[in-house]
Structures are given as structure tokens and as C-alpha cells.
Amino acid sequence: MPPSKYERELRFIDSEVARLNRALQAKIASMPASPVEAAEKADEVLGLQDKIAALIARKREIEDSFIKAGMQLPDTERSMNATVHNAGAFEVHSREEAEALAAAMVGTAPAAPTSEDSILAEIKSVNEELRSVEDRIVQADIEGDEDEKQKLEMMASSLRSRRDTLVQDAKAARTAAPEPEPVPAAEADPETEKRIAALEEETRALRAQVGDVRTGMQDVKDQLRQIMSALGIQEDD
Structure with a gap:
């Protein structure tokens, strides 16, 4: 090949x-x-x-x-x-x-791409890849290579799923409301600055909490396995 x-x-x-x-x-x-x-x-x-x-x-x-x-x-x-x-x-x-x-x-x-232009560009790329895979499916079918054909059909299915997701993302990007422009620093009064500082502090605290959650994911997995074991559910079922 x-x-x-x-x-x-x-x-x-x-x-x-x-x-x-x-x-x-x-x-x-x-x-x-x-x-x-x-x-x-x-x-x-x-x-x-x-x-x-x-x-x-x-x-x-x-x-x-x-x-x-x-x-x-x-x-x-x-x-x-x-x-x-x-x-x-x-x-x-x-x-x-x-x-x-x-x-x-x-x-x-x-x-994942967020702007409409970048999403459309990725859709075009997925379409090109899908056409290539479909050509290879036909070739594998002609040659009687069932293993290759099955693998390529799985790839094509994943690409179509990816394209459908991107199409929905493009629709969402087109209908999304534009973000409001930030208030210039010169126009912000002391009360607004205090609120901004409080929000920044809350953001830092939330990020720290997210970090704790991520580091504790292994414990969550262990607990889930214990739950599955108690319910008589095997991982390979």
C-alpha cells in the first residue's frame, strides 16, 4: 500500500x-x-x-x-x-x-473550532477525507478484502458523525450573539473595580477547585468500580 x-x-x-x-x-x-x-x-x-x-x-x-x-x-x-x-x-x-x-x-x-470560518474549513477537510475513504471502500470491495472494507466503513461512519457535529457547531456559531465589548478601564468606577476584583478571586478559587476535582478522578474511578462490584456488574459485561 x-x-x-x-x-x-x-x-x-x-x-x-x-x-x-x-x-x-x-x-x-x-x-x-x-x-x-x-x-x-x-x-x-x-x-x-x-x-x-x-x-x-x-x-x-x-x-x-x-x-x-x-x-x-x-x-x-x-x-x-x-x-x-x-x-x-x-x-x-x-x-x-x-x-x-x-x-x-x-x-x-x-x-474544537469555535469561529464559523474555522468550522467550515474543518467540514471541508472532513469531506475530502470522507471522499478518499469512500474511494478506498470501493477498491477494497472490488478486491474482496472484507477486513479492509470493514475497517474503512468504520472510519467513514466516524467521519460522518464528526461532520454532523461540525454542522451543528456551525449553526450555533452563526446564531450566537456577539459578546459585549468590555468597559474601558477609565470608565469603571471604584464599585465596579471591587466587583471585578471579587469575580477574579472567585475565578481563581473555582480553578483551584477544578484542579482538585481532576486530581481526585482516580478516587472517583475506584469508587465507581466498588459500586459496580456491589451491584454485581462486571467491567467486561
Whole structure:
């Protein structure tokens, strides 16, 4: 297979990992208080982490093929590359390693585009990638390569889902009201300055609380596992 095919797949893997990381963060942030609902949510979190681990394993497989062929690894400017290489190899041998690796990657994904122009540009990029994947699906079908066809169909489904999300983001960006202009410092009276200072102090306190929540996520996961165990729910169910 030509190197360009591998490069396209590597770009897709990075885009998909970034999307899954955002979904993972959203689920962790909205963890319900009910034990039953929390157990269900924990199972969804584990499922996302397994998907991330599978993508990383595929990435290692592609990079190994370049190394064995004596070829230079493609430079796709992947934001995840430095994070994972600094942490070590991509190999994942257990669910615990998958959870640890996925947790280490949370927060490293690039932020979703917010302006309408940037969203439209990304939609165009997704469309181009989707057309390429669909061409490869047809080729795999002609060649009778069912494994390749199934993998490509999964990639196409993820790209369509990503495009639908971007379309909704573009609609939201178009209808969003413009932010009010800040009050010039010269026009702010002493009372306003006091309120601003109080808000800044509250913001710092909230950031500290968020940091405490993040550092305590492992404890939350352990508690969720205990809840699941008490309810007789197995992680692999």
C-alpha cells in the first residue's frame, strides 16, 4: 500500500482520538450522583478508553511497518505524537493500561473550532477525507478484502458523525450573539473595580477547585468500580 494511505489513516486516528478524548471529558464531567446511573456511565467511560487504546495500537502497527521497511515516519503534525512518545511505547496489554494511557491523554487534544470560518474549513477537510475513504471502500470491495472494507466503513461512519457535529457547531456559531465589548478601564468606577476584583478571586478559587476535582478522578474511578462490584456488574459485561 502506498505511504499516502498510511498517512491519511494516521491523520484520521489523531482526529478520532481527539474527538473521543472530548467525549471522554464530557462524560467524566457529567457523572451522575445515582449509583446505578454512575455505574452505567462508568461502563461508557471504559468503552471510550478501549476505543482510544485500539486506535493507539493501530497507530503503532502503522509506524512499525514504516520502520521495518526502512522508511522515515510521516510527519503529520500530530499533537498526540509527542505526548505518547514521551510516555513510552504505544503497546497496550490490559484494560488498566488503556485507562491509564487514555487518562494521560485527556486535555491534550486540540480544542474544537469555535469561529464559523474555522468550522467550515474543518467540514471541508472532513469531506475530502470522507471522499478518499469512500474511494478506498470501493477498491477494497472490488478486491474482496472484507477486513479492509470493514475497517474503512468504520472510519467513514466516524467521519460522518464528526461532520454532523461540525454542522451543528456551525449553526450555533452563526446564531450566537456577539459578546459585549468590555468597559474601558477609565470608565469603571471604584464599585465596579471591587466587583471585578471579587469575580477574579472567585475565578481563581473555582480553578483551584477544578484542579482538585481532576486530581481526585482516580478516587472517583475506584469508587465507581466498588459500586459496580456491589451491584454485581462486571467491567467486561
